[in-house]
Amino acid sequence: MIELLNYEFARNALIAGSLISILFGFLSFFVVMKKLSFLTVGISHAAFGGIALGLLIGLSPYPTAIIFCILTGFLIASQSNRSEYDTVIGIIFALTMALGVIFLSLRKSYTFDLMSYLFGSILGINKTDLLFITITTILVTLFFTLFFKEIIFITFDKTVAKASGLPVDVFEYSIVAILSFVIVFSIKLIGIILVSAFLIIPAATTIFIANNYKKVIMLSIVLNLVIFYSGFFLSYKLDLPAGATIVTIGALIFFATSFINKKFFN
């Protein structure tokens, strides 16, 4: 196991994975409380269209993916007060995937590794990815630390927060933008299809155990690290795809916790 650390790609993967686990563990509480699970699915799938467009016009896929994700996220967020909210997400996320497939088909060459974008290619994480992930982690941490109490108020009670003068709309769009960035930078780690699980599972699980939001956030971070490390090493041992192993472990922990909670505490 330790010998793994001799390889740079493994070290990169572990550092990136740790940072993203912490970041996602933290954001998870807000995603779950604000019921943004399906929004994160919409955003992550939009990345596919963005990546395909980047490849088509010969750019690095990150900028186009981020633009695609943010536009999609904003479009979805602008519909959040309508009753057809989930319908809108369902249609938009299919559309962005469809566009992605069209862009790919327009490309002449076929050197595109579709699976690695959809399900992650953890060992492909390089120094540049690591840099982006580190910067994003620092900025997001800064944002949430500075405005923590306001963000808690808005998350708890949007209407009253707005009435008392907090910039609710600015925050709602900020969180969409933040989710877009973190999702795009974690695609290599865990993949478009799997990434939202990493944002939903931790808080959905820890909320069974802890009765205070601060504890839920802390525990979600710890849990996400546990899920990531165990998935990472297990996938190495058993020679399984890392992203899928991580998500499977996370989901099992979620169901086990929910089962135990129902059985013993209700």
Place this chain on the structure above:
Amino acid sequence: MKPYILIEDLEVKYQQKIVLENIYLEVNKGEIVCVVGPNGGGKTTLLKVILGLKDYSKGSVLVLGKPPEYVDRKEIGYLPQQESSARNFPISVFEVVLMGRYPKIGLLKKPDKEDKRIVEECLKLVKMEHLKEENINNLSGGQRQRVFIARALAMEPKILILDEPSTGLDIVAQEDFYKTLVEIRDKKEMAILMVSHDIGVVSTFVDKIACLNRTIHYHGKSGQPIPEDVLKKVFGTNIQILVHDQHCRGCHRGNND
């Protein structure tokens, strides 16, 4: 003294539908004003206009001397009609009430001793101090309502806006609550604008009652008939009143077509 809330000739629409028109309302410092009226009469809409949460198509609205979009919102405490908080949010009663302090504390600062003292005081006022460590999700509906009232009080606003605050409160709690409102008004010199359906109880302690159904009709305190000329001056002749009780003097059962 300028009025805390001054509304003149207000008209409000949802899409093309006019839901409020020809509204005049004045609320002064230290006054408790209660709006009564039938379901769909526009009470909540009126409060939302004052809070700057709903735009209007005609007239003038001045809250603390300014149009709602420019008002310092920290000075307005609000209790919505429907509970608007996230379900299952894991948080204690004390922390919820402490949120009421956040706007005044300002960015980048933490609550201090004084903030916590105010929170304790507000919890006492609504008789919830014994449950302050409890998780909000473990409370009954009426207890939650009291916590949210305490949160609005904790803002120490100049204007307190309460949309059906007595919903879910038992009879004793309602009595207590109204007494508390008077107490707070006297102590903190706030203006309180509230919506309520228990007009019988309310009219014994509020300063003014406004009957609202699309348009508004004013009453003085119970027992004091409103001078005819004041009514005429403020409202003209096109008055429509749908809510009446024994205190509704000076208004006659209009033909509600």
